[in-house]
Amino acid sequence: MKARITVMPKRTVLDPQGKAVKHALESLGFREVRDVRIGKFLEVDLDTGDMETARRLVDNACQQLLSNPVIEEYRFEITP
Amino acid sequence: MKARITVMPKRTVLDPQGKAVKHALESLGFREVRDVRIGKFLEVDLDTGDMETARRLVDNACQQLLSNPVIEEYRFEITP
Structure with a gap:
């Protein structure tokens, strides 16, 4: 399965990189x-065939490593 | 109009950040x-009502500043 994850600074947080660009x-x-x-945009290949497992795994990964929940929000979609 | 731009390392190029993660x-x-x-994922608010103008503007911006065409590829969608 493939996960496509988008991690963005929260609307309430300054985005100095965006301002510079x-x-x-x-x-x-x-x-x-x-x-x-x-x-950030991440493409993650997953070695599982189960959608629910993939969804839980990606959600945990986002919370533990891929995003900083204090200043960022994430969304993702999973495709077979 | 709003542009959503994704800039990714080309498949043929090493992605050390991805490997580290x-x-x-x-x-x-x-x-x-x-x-x-x-x-990278970029959300760009544009001050134009014309889809074709927006598309040309974003394409030029990607080539001139937002991506490095040697090692990256980009795609985008534009919504009103």
């Missing part, structure tokens, strides 16, 4: 850019 | 993890 885009002439937020 | 997950007991690849 926004300013860089503006200085390159991209004036239509209003806001940029940057997070 | 895979090993970290294994040492935490996640033995079902076969492979991890890590990239």
Whole structure:
């Protein structure tokens, strides 16, 4: 199974990397850019055939290692 | 309009960050993890109402700043 995980800074948290990229885009002439937020995207191959096992595993991995729940939120989808 | 951009290391390129996370997950007991690849996810708010303008803008931004075309590939979707 394959998991696709997105980890983003929470809306209430400053995103300095996003701000820096926004300013860089503006200085390159991209004036239509209003806001940029940057997070991580992970593709994880899993050695299990069971959807529920995969879901629980990914959720645990996100909470223990892949995200910082204080400042980030995550979402994921799992496909066979 | 809102653009959601995913930037990933190309399949042919080593992904040391992904390898490190895979090993970290294994040492935490996640033995079902076969492979991890890590990239970036960007959410960009755009000040334009035209889909074609938005698409061209995001494509240019990806090529000029948001990705390194030598080692990364990108994809994006745009929603009103």
